Amino acid sequence: MRLRVLDLPSGLDEPTSAVLARAAERLGVSPERLGDARIVRRTLDARKKGHPRWILAVEASLPDDARVGPLPRGVVPVEPAPLPPAPVRPRGAPPVIVGAGPAGLFAALGLLERGIPSILVDRGKPVAPRRLDVAALLRDGTLDAESNFNFGEGGAGAYTDGKLGTRIGHPLVRNVVETFALHGREKGLDRILTEGKPHVGSDLLPAAVEGLRERLTAGGVAARFSTRVEDLLLDSRGRVAGVRLAGGATIETSRVILAPGGSGREIFELFARRGWGLQAKPFAAGFRVEHPQALVDRIQYGAAAGREGLPPADYRLAENPRVDGQKRGVWSFCMCPGGVIVPTPTEAGLLCTNGMSSSARGGKRANAGLVVAVGIEDFAREGFEGPLAGLAWQRKWEQAAASLGGGACRAPAMRLSDFAAGRSRAGALPASSYRPGLTAADLSALFPEAVRAGLRAALEGFERKMRGFVTEEALLVGVETRTSSPVRIARGPGLQSDALPGLYPCGEGAGWAGGIVSSAVDGLRVAEAIAAEMG
Numbered sequence: 001m002r003l004r005v006l007d008l009p010s011g012l013d014e015p016t017s018a019v020l021a022r023a024a025e026r027l028g029v030s031p032e033r034l035g036d037a038r039i040v041r042r043t044l045d046a047r048k049k050g051h052p053r054w055i056l057a058v059e060a061s062l063p064d065d066a067r068v069g070p071l072p073r074g075v076v077p078v079e080p081a082p083l084p085p086a087p088v089r090p091r092g093a094p095p096v097i098v099g100a101g102p103a104g105l106f107a108a109l110g111l112l113e114r115g116i117p118s119i120l121v122d123r124g125k126p127v128a129p130r131r132l133d134v135a136a137l138l139r140d141g142t143l144d145a146e147s148n149f150n151f152g153e154g155g156a157g158a159y160t161d162g163k164l165g166t167r168i169g170h171p172l173v174r175n176v177v178e179t180f181a182l183h184g185r186e187k188g189l190d191r192i193l194t195e196g197k198p199h200v201g202s203d204l205l206p207a208a209v210e211g212l213r214e215r216l217t218a219g220g221v222a223a224r225f226s227t228r229v230e231d232l233l234l235d236s237r238g239r240v241a242g243v244r245l246a247g248g249a250t251i252e253t254s255r256v257i258l259a260p261g262g263s264g265r266e267i268f269e270l271f272a273r274r275g276w277g278l279q280a281k282p283f284a285a286g287f288r289v290e291h292p293q294a295l296v297d298r299i300q301y302g303a304a305a306g307r308e309g310l311p312p313a314d315y316r317l318a319e320n321p322r323v324d325g326q327k328r329g330v331w332s333f334c335m336c337p338g339g340v341i342v343p344t345p346t347e348a349g350l351l352c353t354n355g356m357s358s359s360a361r362g363g364k365r366a367n368a369g370l371v372v373a374v375g376i377e378d379f380a381r382e383g384f385e386g387p388l389a390g391l392a393w394q395r396k397w398e399q400a401a402a403s404l405g406g407g408a409c410r411a412p413a414m415r416l417s418d419f420a421a422g423r424s425r426a427g428a429l430p431a432s433s434y435r436p437g438l439t440a441a442d443l444s445a446l447f448p449e450a451v452r453a454g455l456r457a458a459l460e461g462f463e464r465k466m467r468g469f470v471t472e473e474a475l476l477v478g479v480e481t482r483t484s485s486p487v488r489i490a491r492g493p494g495l496q497s498d499a500l501p502g503l504y505p506c507g508e509g510a511g512w513a514g515g516i517v518s519s520a521v522d523g524l525r526v527a528e529a530i531a532a533e534m535g
């Protein structure tokens with residue numbers, strides 16, 4: 001019988017043999033009786049300031065004659081690996097998948113695992129040449145509107161921080177992490193299988209994406225890059241009949257998986273124009289904050305900061321302050337220890353930012369989004385209504401940020417302490433990781449007062465939780481607007497659109513996921529739904 005011993009606290013220097021001995025003790029056997037015992041999960045627990053420790057999980061097999069009574073608390077049986085999905089006989093033309101981000105790639109994988117080849121179409125370039133476009137954006141703000149941090153093979157997931165954490169708790173989460181580990185194995189990505197907070201890094205993610213695509217194409221998936229979908233074809237009954245590409249060519253199919261990501265704005269505009277079941281949805285917006293990593297380490301680890309074996313510290317903060325008589329969620333988002341802030345616009349004349357880091361997280365700075373929940377009422381207050389209200393709201397502030405930054409993707413920034421105190425002052429800014437560069441500016445020109453007030457109020461709480469967080473060493477950089485999709489494309493039973501049978505809205509852009517893993521899981525679920533419908 002194979003068992004998993006959960007929640008074993010462990011000092012930073014405890015040898016593995018001592019951990020396994022404690023696992024054996026919990027199981028009520030001597031360590032020699034454990035078969036193939038190993039640590040399968042390591043999560044750093046830094047909640048008690050100054051006393052970071054690991055929380056471990058150990059898996060081991062017990063001999064057949066070992067006691068099989070009620071399992072001790074914190075011990076669970078290891079479930080056998082699920083059986084591979086049953087094959088389905090494909091019917092009709094292959095499904096077309098719009099978008100080769102995590103949702104689209106995993107939808108293609110889920111279909112292929114059931115014997116269904118598909119056609120994967122993405123407006124951007126394959127992941128390797130895409131790197132040059134990302135580099136040009138960082139160098140001097142040159143934007144290729146078809147190939148950038150959001151568009152191209154791997155989607156917004158390719159040049160990201162590559163944190164594979166999610167809160168969705170779906171059984172398919174494990175498949176997604178295992179798939180990244182498998183395709184990044186040559187680069188040592190097996191390690192993410194034991195990380196409590198798996199992190200790939202922007203230096204390794206593209207190779208894993210490329211490996212996954214090679215597996216897909218070897219199995220019969222056709223991948224077409226630099227191919228933008230402009231419209232859907234419908235038959236006389238209003239069912240999906242294919243897609244029309246930029247340039248006019250068409251691909252006929254009766255099943256389209258639509259996974260254009262949160263920046264697939266032309267698709268949202270198409271749906272709004274045609275009245276195809278699009279709704280505005282709430283999301284969150286704010287700024288990126290950047291601290292010296294050493295400062296975050298000191299706050300989180302106390303005297304243990306700098307100890308060998310301790311990763312650069314992270315944080316997760318949330319407050320719910322009352323603004324204008326209403327509660328507003330404010331939280332840190334996509335925190336990148338040892339990372340950099342990057343420009344992530346997809347349209348000329350607009351600016352937004354995000355964060356990423358390499359696998360080593362070796363940078364001198366730590367950044368995170370500090371974002372405030374915004375919804376339909378906020379959009380209406382700015383005069384935006386209808387299904388594209390959130391998109392119009394995003395564009396308004398992305399345009400304001402671009403103009404405050406002075407162009408060429410320079411980002412407006414100020415000291416966090418000045419923002420918190422509601423003052424603006426001239427003077428040089430602290431050093432930053434952000435390229436192509438910052439412009440000192442008063443960020444009170446950005447976002448409605450309610451958003452800024454919510455953030456200011458939350459900063460008081462953040463400072464109480466992390467003494468030294470609100471410091472003049474920290475920078476606030478504008479703006480973070482694309483935390484999740486500003487729209488949702490409705491879908492009914494079988495994950496299919498009610499308005500357009502044969503259409504499967506999928507992933508972050510369709511409003512059904514947020515983040516790499518949940519988008520990938522949504523892709524797998526859609527593949528499962530299509531196979532069920534074909535079977």
Ligand SMILES: Cc1cc2nc3c(=O)[nH]c(=O)nc-3n(C[C@H](O)[C@H](O)[C@H](O)COP(=O)(O)OP(=O)(O)OC[C@H]3O[C@@H](n4cnc5c(N)ncnc54)[C@H](O)[C@@H]3O)c2cc1C
Nearest residue numbers: 099101102103123155156157160163229261507508515516
């Ligand atoms: C810099 C950065 C860092 C991030 N860090 C993390 C992180 O550490 N962890 C995490 O979980 N999430 C992170 N995210 C968010 C994550 O990348 C997204 O949530 C995820 O990629 C969404 O997956 P998706 O497949 O739904 O959409 P996307 O990844 O956005 O992919 C959509 C794809 O569709 C294509 N497309 C769009 N329109 C069309 C069209 N008309 N025709 C053809 N193709 C089209 C695009 O080119 C794109 O490749 C980060 C995002 C960014 C930008």
